[in-house]
Amino acid sequence: MYKPIYIFIGLRYLWNSHLTSFKKIITILSIIGTSLGISSIVITISLVNGFQNEFQKNILSFVPHLIITNKNYYINESEFPRNILKSSNVQKISSFINSKVLIQSKKNITIGEIITFKEKNYDSFKNYNITNILYTLNSKENNVIIGKKLAKKLNININDSIKLITLPKSKKNFLTKQFNEKTFKVTGFFCTENEIDNYQILINSKIALTFLHYCKNYITGWRIWLKDPFYFDINMFKKIKNNLILLNWKSKEGELFKAVQIEKYIMLLFFILILLVVGFNIIITLTVNMIEKQNVIAILQTQGLCRKKIMLIFITIGSSISIIGNLLGILISFTLIFQKKILNLLINLFFNTTNISMKIFPFQVFLVNITFILLSILSMLYPIWKITKSTPAKILSHE
Structure with missing residues (x-):
């Protein structure tokens, strides 16, 4: 028997050869949505860092602070x-x-x-x-x-x-x-x-x-x-x-400083919106899984699996989606950042610019990932608690 049992069951529910095509597509789309959200945030943060670095290098290095x-x-x-x-x-x-x-x-x-x-x-x-x-x-x-x-x-x-x-x-x-x-x-x-x-x-x-x-x-x-x-x-x-x-x-370069501040606030808003989208994405995926697995949850409860471990099964599913999406998002964003030609080509489709500056701070990337994973887990708790609240007799009475 695999231990801990809830991780084994959770990973089996996430992906196995017996899953229907529809369920596989939902899982894949959920991972892709998470990865795109993460990559967008990392690229945006690197662009803001690059702009601040250029601002400090080209303007503030000549003007006394x-x-x-x-x-x-x-x-x-x-x-x-x-x-x-x-x-x-x-x-x-x-x-x-x-x-x-x-x-x-x-x-x-x-x-x-x-x-x-x-x-x-x-x-x-x-x-x-x-x-x-x-x-x-x-x-x-x-x-x-x-x-x-x-x-x-x-x-x-x-x-x-x-x-x-x-x-x-x-x-x-x-x-x-x-x-x-x-x-x-x-x-x-x-x-x-x-x-x-x-x-x-x-x-x-x-x-x-x-x-x-x-x-x-x-x-x-x-x-x-x-x-x-x-x-x-x-x-x-x-x-x-x-x-x-x-x-x-700031008194001399006031307008430029305001532009930097506004850019930070827009980035924060962008971060929150993407976080909500990714959170809802994972919640929907988990809810579909849990509704479908209601009978299985009831059977596991009758066999002695406690409510806490049943909740951990679905937390394992959500966490796996979040972690895989995060890693894939970092890979996509780092590829675009270090291969600037690709990103320049994409930006030039919408803006008439040829040169962009980007800078990555590992701590910021780590903080974004930890925040996404923690909030993803927190967003799962209520729907998981709601589903597991029902008694096995009530769920299986319709069978």
């Missing part, structure tokens, strides 16, 4: 709030001087933003791919490196000269403040495929101090990059001094 400054955007470096260093999410911190400027070339004029570069501080600008020309931003020459798109606007080339004119930070001082201007030589371009290419200008920090009339050891503030910009302990940063203010990347 947090900026600490004061209301005047003019602060002494000694006022740095050191308690921020206690946060494990902080990746790097750099002081900076920043100002809006008018940029004038021989043929055009536009608005830009200067960002300072400290000599030998290459880490903050490694994503710009200009390490070989950063040495030109020394403290002895009035040199700048600007974005390629900005250079196109101004219609200038390398070694051309541009004039930078400071703009007052307050609108009240716009007409009263005397504008400061200086001529700079363009020693190179950077191309990040980001919006900063349209306005950013890199300049040596010592040159900027003189140009903007900053006192020694005074800066605009501190730029902070986080390991995970989508999550940070805001309470840690709220403990900073009252005279300092905190600006995060």
